[in-house]
Amino acid sequence: MGDVEVKLYGLKNCDTCKKAMKALDAAGQEYAFIDIRAEADLAALAPVWLKRVDAGKLINTRSTTWRQLADADRARAGEDPAAVLAANPTLVKRPVIERGDEVFVGWTKDVQLALGI
Template sequence: MSTPTRTPAHAAARPDTTVLYGIPNCDTVKKARAWLAAQGVAHQFHDFKKQGVPADRLPHWADAVGWEKLLNRQGTTWRKLDADTQAAVHDAGSAAEVMRAQPSVIKRPVVEWADGRITVDFNEADWNEAATARSKP
């Protein structure tokens, strides 16, 4: 089993590195990190609380998965935002502003896989299926 290491803000630019972005006390992030460790997937962890949100990655993630999926409108942080701030989110740019200011509104975890894929959230069945597909010749 590999132990994840902390990653500098721009580590995702290195090829062949899986980087998991999130908040360490988030239950979904904990499950994802445990799954990666159990599968022996070497990865780095980027802590939004300590390291912030890498602004250069937000547009990349939004292009890959869509800003609507990246923005967690069901979470407590979103619900605590004032109505004007919520109403002002209408496109990728305005969503990115809120995500930079309030990293907890980002759906977690965001994973930049070593093969270039970007995923948001953790669904064990989907991740198992993807791992099986990658391991087939």
């Protein structure tokens, strides 16, 4: 399984992303870090992620970005979550980790176990 590339989408200043990167480094697991705001094509990525992960898990409704969203955008998140995520990259719950066809969201014990950490 070492030949499957791991991509970690997040923000450099996100504490959870830092923890994930530190743990991946400590486990000797290679990964590519992609800045979700500057480098990720969320218009292309969000629909793919949403096929594998429930929108409720991918959209961070506890974030400042969510609280500042207009009611219309919040309503639209239920109908077209990919478009809302593409327009608001910081709404994505971080990190999002891709490994082959798998998509993991957050840095929970379940995610760590799935990645063998």
